[in-house]
Every structure is written in structure tokens, then in C-alpha cells.
Amino acid sequence: MAARHSRLLRAVAVGALSASLGACASVSADGGMTPVVSRVSLDLGKDTAKIVTASDAGAVKGRVDRLLARPLTADAAVQIALLNNLGLQAEYNALGVSEAEFVEASLPPSPTVSIERVAGSGDLDIERRLIADLFQLLTLPRRAKIAETEFRAAQYKAIAATFRTAAEARRAFYKAVAARETTAFLEAARGSAGAAAELTKKLGETGAATKLNQARSGALYAEVATELAEARLEAAKEREALTRQLGLWGRDLDYRLPARLPSFPRLKTQGDVEATAIRRRVDIIGDRLELDALAQSYGLTEQTRAISMLELTGLANHAKSAEGDKANPKGFEVAVQIPIFDFGKARSAKARETYMGAVNRLLEKAVNARSEAREAYATYRGRHDIARSYQSRVLPLRKVITEEAQLQYNGMLVDAFELLTNARENVASNVAAIRAKRDFFLADVDFQAALIGGGTASEPAPEPKLASATSASAASPQ
Template structure:
């Protein structure tokens, strides 16, 4: 009977997957992002990733290329994949029955207590093995979703870093051109002042305009360097790889924005945080059932014991040594405390998951509104503001050359043109950031909202007997 039971349990044991549990990550990343994610666990895999990285860096870097490099080269992400492999090993271990143990010991006194203790412990471990195996499998599924969440987070952070870096570079390039023109105008004003052709007030206006642009350019270059370093960190690059080239301008706006009427439903269905929460609830339910099954056994432990007595035959003192087992029978507590605690823990996780679902719906709506608003603003600058500013700038320059307006009017228009162009670049940057945030709001890309439920699951599953 025991042999057949052991064979049945062994047949249900989990085994290691060929890809170390990466199937969920690779399938989702390939389908939704159009990229490849891989856990680099061999020298051949590392060499293949290095070859792909070198090929992508040999060309001007795009946002998609930056994301792909990060998915292959970011060491923090590889550490998350290592945690997934650890979780798989723990899941396989949790599905295994207790190892048979044979021990020989010499005890002064009866040995029945020790034998009884070992039999009961093995029976309990075997009886709870199916439930503990299901809990271990649920934890592994959770680890897979966590790895996917971390992958999406790295991809989103890299894409944001790319757009910020390119926009900072574009703005620095524009201000460099404006500063060059202002420098020429300032030098010309100085020469005119020396000949008496321009008064000191107009000279000072030209000089301060050039000085302001010089300060703005220095700030823009510093920001561009910092944003580039942020992109480098996201991609995990160092050494010779730092010489990569980026685009000089952000991509143009799409011809029309996306229309997503069912974004709330899509977010609730696909968001990784909610998938993790559902798995946690499943594990909590199994832990709750396990608590009910074993709630009448509170303590089952063995310890060394000794008792001194006087031998009736010899009259000498003697000491009996051996093991003593204490089994607390719940006369006053029939497991009601554990049942109530399990129910409260489960409902705590339910309410946390419900709260997260409500927040995900709200975040999806807000992300879509921000996406549409940023598109409309960027499109307005592109189609209305910048063309009008060019007309005004050209006409102002013609009037200045015809000596119909003074230099102050020309400088005022130049400042307004610079401000409008800067705002247009930032509006395009905000649109592409909003596009990334919209995708993140639907799919997820972090581990927010999981802490409370994860701690609850750990606390509830701790009630399971260990073999």
C-alpha cells in the first residue's frame, strides 16, 4: 500500500523546464514588444547576445534597438532571470516527497516513542505533499510573471531614457545654432558700436542675448550628457560600447493617434500586477485549505530528556536517558484561531487585489488621456505654432534689414522663436514618453502593488508542515 502511494506521488513530481521557466517571458516579449529576451546561462548564449549588441551598436541607435540591447545586456534583468531559475528549483523541490530515512540509535529505555514519532512525521509530510506541491507550483508561476514584469519595466525605462536623451541632444543642437547666430550678431554690434553706428543700449541688448543663449546651451549640453548616461545605464553598456551614435532628432508624430475605447478591459486582462495577484490568491486559497487539514496538530516535536530515580535492587541512584515527544491536544483551541487568521489573510489579499484592479483601470484611463493630450499639443506646435513663428521671424528680419524696426524688436522675436521651438521639441518628447506610459499602463512594467499580498501569502503558507 505504502509502495503504491509513493509511486503515485513520485509520478506527480515536477521537473525542470528546458528554458528555466523563461517561456512566459519570451513569448510575451516576442508577441507584444517584437523583441527577444534571453537568460544568458552559457558561454554560447552570452556570445550570441554580445554579437547582437555589437551589430545594433554599429548603426545609429533607434528606440527599438536600445530596448533590444537592454533586454540582452542589462545585468539587473539577468539577475531577475537568475531568481526565476531559483524559484523553479524551489518548485521542483516542493513537489518531491520526503526522503526516506533510516537511523539506528541506542536508547536506555523504551524505543517505542522514537519510532512512533518518525512514522507520524512521514505520514503527515506525505499527506500534505499534493497541496504543498500546488503551492510551490503557484509560487513558480508567480516568479515567471515577476520576471516578465521586470522585463517590461526594463524595456519601458530604456525607451523613456532613449526619448529623453535624443530630445536633450536635439535641443542642445538647436540652441548651438541659435547661439552661433547670436555670437555673430554680438560681434557685429560691437564693431558698429566702435564706429558709432550703434548706441550702448542696443549693444548691451545684443550682448546679453548672446550671454543668455550661452548659459542655456551649457545647461542643455549638461542635460544631454546626463540623459545619455541614463540610457547607457539602462542598456548596461561600458567600455568601447559607449561610442554608439544616436539620432539627432526625435521621430516625427504619427499621422493620427491610437483609438482605444476598451483600454480599461485590456489593462485588467493583461496587466502583470493583476496576474501576479491572481496567482497569489490561488496560493493563499491552497494554503487556507492546508491550514484546515492540519489545524488539530499544533506541536509535534522531540527532544532529549532525562530522569533520575533510585534503583530498588541496588539502592543506587540511576538516570534514564532517551527521547520524549510532546503532542499538544487542542482541548481549548480546536483550530478556530488558525481558521479565522487564514480567512482574514485571504480576504486581505482579495481586497488588495481589488484595490489594485481599480487603480489599474484608473491608470489606464489617465494614461490614454495624457497620450491624446500630448499628441494634440505636439501636433499643434508642429502644424500651427512653428509655421507661424517662421513667418513672423522672416518678416521681422526683413523689416529689420529695411531699418523699419529696431534691434530690440528683432531680439524679442528671436527669444520667442527659441522658446517656441524648445516647447515644440519638449512636446514631441512628452508625446513619445506618453506613448511608452500608455503601453506600460496596459501591460504593466514594475512590481508595484504586490508587496502586501506577497507578505500575506508567505505568512499563510508558512503554516504548511515541512518535510
């Protein structure tokens, strides 16, 4: 009987160990970054890397320096952020942790060795125990599969974090450039307004300009100067926001921005934006994988809900009596926890509710993704039409109005009040045109993010506070 028990023990242990060793995984050299790098290259046309060694850091630093040696572009800003943003590196570290957890979950549980020695009255009893958790061993392949699915979901979360960093860097670039362009325009407008105020003051000294017109001209200059101060503050804030996204500090802070926003790109066609979003958005793919892992875990819970602990213990005793008699009994012990109270129903109900909650959240995200894609495209087209209208209609007409007002003022057909009013409206239109163009580029970023993932849409741009009150002279630059 003892021999049969011993053979049974060995068979069970060998079978469980063989199944567990077949499920073992190992930590990859790149920390699971291969699909991340591939997807970023495919969808963004950019490179990303996890910085592990000093050599990696040196290579990234050299590439960032080369990109900063030239005036920054939107693409260069994105590339710098993907290499230099430390928050993104932390996401890659989290991916490495997920891979380590996957590898850990694929390893068989370590056995427990117990030795007990009892001596007294000339008797000696030594008991040796080798305890293995058979439940963990038998379910190891299934648990390893669940961990692998969770690791794949973590890879898509890392991809989503990369897309989000790229989108935020591109948004920050457009905001910083637009703020700089607005500042430059208002600086020129203030110069023109100052010259007009000075001229009106001199005309007032000769009696050719009334005190009212002098006050209006002075208010014109003060309003533009105030708007310029706000624009400078906004430009400083937007540049710092871009700096944070790029992860720059020290000597790299003197990077150069272009003087104005880029020209309009080719307009994108609509296509089936809903199907594209459902198929390509990495956050949805990652949630699907997490749902798969939950489904596998739920199946495991259903299969094992009546057993929460199953231990197999191998026993080997060495006993010696005072008379010198020796005994070496061997055997094994099996311990099973019996679910007397609920037979695992609570665990099963918890798993089921958790799974259905994840299903509903994924379905909600799919519905929202369709709506977000439609909204993003409508916003993209609308912002394009608005910005184009400013460039092709509003600003040319404002230029004509300014020129005609100047001619009529020189011919004494209109007074200074109408000239100043036209100048004020001209400045407001030019500032609004810059912001409309900026909003179009932001909508372009949001549209791309709605299709592939990368965060929510940016907040609507605030209206300029002094748009109706800012002014400049009739010679304000366009």
C-alpha cells in the same frame, strides 16, 4: 496483532509515498523561461534570453555588437536592454529560484533514521527507528499544487520585469535623443546670437548702435550660452541613463544616437482601454495567481488547522541479556501534537486575514489599472495634440514673425529691441517644441505600459528654466 500493525504501517507508508511521487516535478532546461519568451515576443515583438553559459553570453554579445554598429533606434535600444541588462538577468535568476522551490516542494520529505545502542552489565539493547512525517506526506500533492501556482505567478513577475525594462529603455532613448536635439539647436542659436552681438558691437563703434542695444545683444548671447551649457549637461546625464539601461560599458560607450526625434507615428485609437488593461496587464495576472495560491493555502489551513504535527515511527529493537536471551520486538509509534489551547483558531484567523488583505489589494489594483489606462490614453492624446500644434502652428508662425521682424528692422521700421525680443521667443518656442515631441513619445510608452504592464508613468517633464530668457538672432535655425 503485531502482523496487523506491520501491514497497516506498510499500507500507510506506501499510500503516502505513492501520492507524493505522483506530485513530483523536475527543473526545466530553461529555468521556466518559455512563457516569458513567448509573451515578450507576442506583445513587444522582441527577443529576450536568460544567459546561463559562455555560449549564451557570446551569442548575446554578438547580437548587441551588430545592433550598436548602426545609429541607435528606439526598437534597437529596447532589444539591447532585453538581452544585455543585468538587472533583468537577476529577475530571471529569481524565476529560476522560484522553479527550484516548486520542485523542492513537490518532493516527499526525507525520513529520519535513528539508531540507539545501550549496553551495560552484560545486557545489550539496540533500537532502530525510521521516522516519517506523515502530515507532510499526506498533504504533499496539495502543497505541490500551491507551489506550482506560486511558480506561475513568478513567471508573470518575470514578464512584468521584462516589460518594465523595455519601457524604461525606450523612455531613456527618447530623453537622450531629445536632449541631443535641444543641444544641437542651441549650439546653432548661440552661433547666430554671437554673430549678432559682434555686429552690434561694431555698429556701436561707429555710432550706429546705442550702448543699450549693445548690452541687450550681449545679454542675448550670454543667455543662449548659459542655456546651451545646461542642455549639454542634461544631454550627458540622459545619455548615461540610457547607457545604464542598455547595460553597456567599455568600448560600447561610443554608440551613436540619431540627431533628432523620429517623426510622429500613426495615432492610436482608444478602444476599450479599461477592459484591455484588466485582461492583459501581467502584474494583475501575477497577483491573481498569487491570490489563487493563498486561497489554496487557506483551504489547506482550514483542513489541517487542528493538526500541526503528525509523525509515524517504525520501531525495531534488538535486545540481548547477559544470560544470552535474545529479543527482536517490532512495532510503530504515532505522535500527534494536540492543540489544547486554541485548536488552530489563530492560524486560521491569520490565513483568513492574509487572504482577504490580498483580495483587497488585487481589487484596488484593478480599480487603479482602469484609471491608469484612461489617464494614460488622455495624456497620450493630449501630448499628441500639443506636440502637433507646435509643429504645425507655433513654429511656422514663429518663422513668419522672425522673417517679418528682420525685414522691418532692415527697413528701419522697428528697433533692435523688438528684433531681439522676437529672437528670444523664437528660441523658447523651438526648445519647447522639441520637449513637447519628447513628452508625446514618453506618453506613448506610458500608454502601452498601462495596457500590458511595465511600470508607472514617467514623471512630467520639467519646464526649461530659461525658456523666457533664451534668445538668438533673427537668423536662428528652425
